[in-house]
Amino acid sequence: xxxxxxxxxxxxxxxxxxxxxxxxxxxxxxxxxxxxxxxxxxxxxxxxxxxxxxxxxxxxxxxxxxxxxxxxxxxxxxxxxxxxxxxxxxxxxxxxxxxxxxxxxxxxxxxxxxxxxxxxxxxxxxxxxxxxxxxxxxxxxxxxxxxxxxxxxxxxxxxxxxxxxxxxxxxxxxxxxxxxxxxxxxxxxxxxxxxxxxxxxxxxxxxxxxxxxxxxxxxxxxxxxxxxxxxxxxxxxxxxxxxxxxxxxxxxxxxxxxxx
Numbered sequence: 533x534x535x536x537x538x539x540x541x542x543x544x545x546x547x548x549x550x551x552x553x554x555x556x557x558x559x560x561x562x563x564x565x566x567x568x569x570x571x572x573x574x575x576x577x578x579x580x581x582x583x584x585x586x587x588x589x590x591x592x593x594x595x596x597x598x599x600x601x602x603x604x605x606x607x608x609x610x611x612x613x614x615x616x617x618x619x620x621x622x623x624x625x626x627x628x629x630x631x632x633x634x635x636x637x638x639x640x641x642x643x644x645x646x647x648x649x650x651x652x653x654x655x656x657x658x659x660x661x662x663x664x665x666x667x668x669x670x671x672x673x674x675x676x677x678x679x680x681x682x683x684x685x686x687x688x689x690x691x692x693x694x695x696x697x698x699x700x701x702x703x704x705x706x707x708x709x710x711x712x713x714x715x716x717x718x719x720x721x722x723x724x725x726x727x728x729x730x731x732x733x734x735x736x737x738x739x740x741x742x743x744x745x746x747x748x749x750x751x752x753x754x755x756x757x758x759x760x761x762x763x764x765x766x767x768x769x770x771x772x773x774x775x776x777x778x779x780x781x782x783x784x785x786x787x788x789x790x791x792x
Contacts, residue, residue, distance in 0.1 A: 549639030
């Protein structure tokens, strides 16, 4: 997710905010050694802080459905993270740096979210808005002066760009939907097999006497419940081996016997 935010910001600044200027957009740590090596006008976005946006955290599961409305996977809700960038301009003259910062500020203030058509990878797949703020006072624990001290460089004018981006927590495929009806087998009170009804409930079977338990074995049948949208066998029972389809497939017509 982090590299996808980088790519989106780079494209946004290069193509929309600074088109045709030839200014480089990089993501380097602005140390003294790096500053000494640069030889072209540069906008640097240094990612100096990453932390979870706890206020955006959600619980539960999100179901993913196919065209027929069948659940095919479940997702955990995305987790949100704030990515804080120290935005600086680097040229040979301070006035030019200020001019670049002014152009950046004006261009970024035109929006409050990253353009959806520039999102890639997992950010695009989630289909969620990715908001950002520019030049707001840093929150607790994010003093920019401390960042410059840690880098060992000289303090420069900068913009604080904070992007709040979602990260997918993964996708878990679900088991295929059940398409076979329940197999029913009727037994009398003695444990001997009986005869199931046409609807498979066994409610109309004739109990057998204890001495006739062995004789009842010959009447043992395994049947499936009867459905209005399924083919019927003689006597009204759904033949064993016939699937009952669900969803959109059921509306297209009954299924046939399962091949042996």
